[in-house]
Amino acid sequence: MTKQQLAGIDWHADSHEVARQLIGVTLLVNGVGGRIVETEAYDRDDPASHSFAGPTERNLAMFGPPAHAYVYLSHGIHWCLNVVCREAGHGAGVLIRALEPVTGIDRMMVRRGTDDLRKLCSGPGKLAQALAVTRAMNGAALDAPPFTLLAGAAAVAVVEGPRIGISKAVDVRWRFGLAGSPYVSRPFRSLPVA
C-alpha cells in the first residue's frame, strides 16, 4: 500500500495539496463527466469549512475515510460534491467546483437545459446537476461505481486564488484552477508574467 493510490493522488495530504493535485483529473459519475478544472480546499481548523464546528449529521462524511464523497445541499436547491482527504476523523475535504465536459455531453445538456458547453459544469451546483450527483452518493467510495476517477495525462499548469462565496477566511488562497481554462466558474486573476 502506497500513498499514491486512486488517480495518482496522495489522499492523506493537506486539503490544499489534494485540491491542487485534483486539477486535470478525470471525474465521471455513471460514465458522465470530464476533466476537473477548479477546486477549493477546506479543513478542520478553517472557519469557512463545514467541518469547523465538529461532526454533525450533515457533515459526517467529511470525518469519514479519505477518497470518499461528501455531498451536501446548498441553499436548499443545489447539490455540491466534495472529496474527503487526510485521515478518517480529521474533517478535511475538497469541493469540486468545475470541470471541462468530455463524456456524456448530450446527457449533461439535457439535465442542465442548455447547449452551452461553458454552462454545463462551471460551478459546484451546475456540475452536480450535470452529473446527477445527489445525497444518495454521500459517503460513497470514489474508486467504485457510480464514480470513476482517472489520473491526468500529464502535469498541468495550476493557478490559485481566494475561495468563492464564503464570508469567513476570505483571504486564504485555497481555490485552484487549470490555467487558461474557459470552463471555470469565474476567471482567476492571473499575475502578470515578470
Add this chain to the structure above:
DNA sequence: CTTAGGATCGCCT
C-alpha cells in the same frame, strides 16, 4: 461588466 434579489431547504443558535 457589476450588482441585487429571489428561490427554497436543512442545519445551527
Add this chain to the structure above:
DNA sequence: GGCGATCCTAAGC
C-alpha cells in the same frame, strides 16, 4: 429565526 462552500435573471453604469 437566521443564514448559507449557489444559480439565474433583471436592471444599472
